Amino acid sequence: MVEFNPAEIEIAVSDAGLVPFGWIVLDRNDLAGLPIEFPEQILLLLLGNAGAAMWKRFSEVADQHGQSLDAWCEATIGAIADKFQARAFYPFEKPHLPFQQWAVQTGSFFKSPLGLTIHPEYGLWHSFRGALFFANAHDIPITEPQVSPCRSCADRPCLTSCPVNAFNGMEYDVPACVDHLKTSDTTNCLQSACAARRGCPIGKEYMYTKPQATFHMESFMRSFG
Template sequence: MPNLPEAAFLNHAGLNRQHVFNLAELPADLVAPLAPAAHERQLILFGHAGRRLWECVQAEGIRTEHPIDEYSVRTVEAWLAQALPAARARFVFPQSLGSRHIGLQRLGTIAGWHRASPFMVGIDSVWGSWFAYRVAILTDTDLPASQPVDNGYPCTSCATKPCITACPAGALAGGSFNLAACNAGRLAAESDCALGCTARSACPVGAEHRYEESQICHSAAGSLATIRRYQENLHKIA
């Protein structure tokens, strides 16, 4: 965990994963789409792990289409005003802001947060898959760069692989993730995974940090709507 000023504020607000990158030390093809200005020297990535963030979002009330994004942005804005009032910062994620493409999973891999699970969600041995990327900003700061964390990778030592057998669509049965099968399974009538991934829920790692059902359903409803729009567009093209 980086030694960010006022990190306790972020942790209490649920953004309990933070990582500071020096742009000059990141792969050029990862930085280029962000089109950093000359004064932008660092990227700070904020994530959440466990249930605390959703508890905070619910306490404010769910009144908009993107309550998690909006809460997270407001929290980082408040943190910047409190901890780094002189800093210039530009939000490059979340995408609900209309931001540029950003390679979150690659950044997470560099930070040590992201190792792919069979069900294609990042995982580690502490939090399991119950974490997510929430905000990324480019800044003119000169904070100490964070060191990668290593919470361990549980999948290589998992003998039973319950996530594979739990998927009703068989999307993990072939030894690699089958996106088409996953999408078809979620769109099926009376699907068991329309509003929550049964493979993800079957994974025992980090089970104590598992999201509340309301958060699982909220996030899954958003991705399900995206899948439906994609399929509708395919039919129009055909």
């Protein structure tokens, strides 16, 4: 039996190039309808990328061995899960798990007008890569509740930066977005990332580099043939 030590787990996550985004406690009601069976209460540590570390680690392996990002996540997060006797879940698994809802539950992420979650420091420049589930009840680190940066953003430039107005604050018009990317891409979203995402003033220093932005946008476009 490995002793549960949240600080040690977070260090292992950071050492792997990922960011420990926060801990939440889930009970059976939270898991209702999900393909997950667990005891009464579980702890979840949400993991993702923000900043340059994950891209540096992953692209080295991808260049040498052609590994996909999903495979890299499974290998990297799976190894941490094994070490700390946790179970790993991933955002690409089907049926889809509610990663964005879990993020909001941590108290550090908020739903933005784009539908993506926003973080006060990282802005929109983060993604979720996995979740570690710990089946026993333990104490978890308490984090200070934060405030959504969107609350004090009067202009909402995110909603006016998309060339085809794919975002209206409630819905994301996926066909309009894909059509624009396939035909004109006047705002260079394919190389520089989504223009609406770039329109947000928060966390600009965490904006993806062109190689990373291109990689994610190409992967997004592949799902539309």
